[in-house]
Amino acid sequence: MTEQTNIVSSLDRVLPFQVDGLDVRGRMVHLNETVTGIIQRHNYPDAVNRLLAEAIALTSLLGSSLKFEGKFILQVQSKGAVNMLVVDYNAPDAVRAYVRFDEEALKQRIEKGETRPEQLLGEGHLVMTIDQGQYMNRYQGVVVLDGKSLEDAAHAYFMQSEQLPTRVRLAVTEMVSKQDEGPAKSEWIAGGLLVQYLPHSSEDIPHRDLHPGDHPDPEMQKTHHVTEADAWRECEALVNTVDDHELTDPEVSAETLLYRLFHENGPRVFESMPIYDRCTCSRERISDMFKTFDPEEMKDMVVDGKIEVTCEFCSTHYEFDPEDVAKVAKG
The missing domain is CATH 3.90.1280.10 (HSP33 redox switch-like)
Structure with a gap:
């Protein structure tokens, strides 16, 4: 848990990017008001809140890639303490979510200190559904949960559905601010990073180059070209260096983190997309x-x-x- 006197909001967006030197594309997400609003509305235990926030970040990374008005639905059904989790992404920018859990089973998990997402979910299935509307076919991918984290489940989903090398990172933190009167104020930040190896990436999307900053070495600003196999290995190695706090630090923008990771390989970012906590019920x-x-x-x-x-x-x-x-x- 991080304590701060001033909580930074308005982080709720997905930033698409491309790294020409490594032939990869991806998206980064920062969510603050979105996950905080959903969590506060439901009043779940903190262990469940962290799982839910992680699932919302993952769903936003995946759902924001839709090129049409439709839905991306992430649903978990398991035998664990958390037996149902649903995150519904309504393109282009709305997300909603809820969880069901066994109170007694959850209490036992918490008492044992088993509060990681994969420990709360246990065995079951994660289903990802793309719904393009009533006149279009649905696409559905199913991943077996057998102690897998949501990151691992996402990797399995991409390997069986798109067969593209993919790396996903997810992180969640609770931020607490001191108040002059009354209890401390709590907010949540969820962050995520998704990269995919696409050696035949299109070059025709309008973009803006990330500013190289004040790095003193001109060589560090040059695009670094490597072979395809080495490119993905290098990308994975770079992504593996990202700490959880870098994905959730409100002072570290997505652009800043991308530059830290890929400045040698020509990172480019596209227009960011806002994400809102918005239900479709009426x-x-x-x-x-x-x-x-x-x-x-x-x-x-x-x-x-x-x-x-x-x-x-x-x-x-x-x-x-x-x-x-x-x-x-x-x-």
Whole structure:
């Protein structure tokens, strides 16, 4: 946990980049207000918060690559203490998420100090779904969870779905600021880095070069070309040098970190994309859902003369008059 007197916000964005000298492309993500809003709304235990924030960062890295208006859905079903996790990325910029867990099993894990994401998830499956809308086919990839971290699961997903060498790094930190009165203020930052080896990368996307800064050696500013096999090995070695705190430090921008890593190899960055904590639920959408139920099924939903629905993603509470609902239920 990091203690700071001033918490930096407005970090919520994904930054695409390309490294010409290593033939790789990738994205970096920093999330602050997004993950903090989701976490505070649900009030989960801290161990669950860290897992959820990591999953949101991973989903934002993957979902932000969609070139159409659709959804990227990351879903975990497991036998572990956390038995359900869903992150829903609605292109181009909205994310929402929730978790279900076994309170007793989670308590036992925490007491044993087993709070890493892979320990909370245990055995199960991670499913990644690309939904392009009702008139398009869905693409779905399934990865077995057998003690894997989310980073490892992402690597397995790319190897079986795209067969591209891929490296993913994820990190989460909680930041606490002192208050003059009342309890300390807590915020969360999730960071992530994804790089893929693409030896035939396109050169026709508008870009801006990262500023070389004030490095005194002109040789350090030159693009360094290497063979394809060596290029990916070098890229992996560089990514492996990244510490968790570098991915979550609000004072270290994505551009700064990319320059630190790849300044010898010609890094270029593209326009960043904002990420927002935004749910897609609405009274109208829920009303449409009632059309799938029979009138008899609707009667079982009535409690104290009304039908209540709470969105698991954003915790918004809706109340409906049974007579109004009966009019839209299928007969």
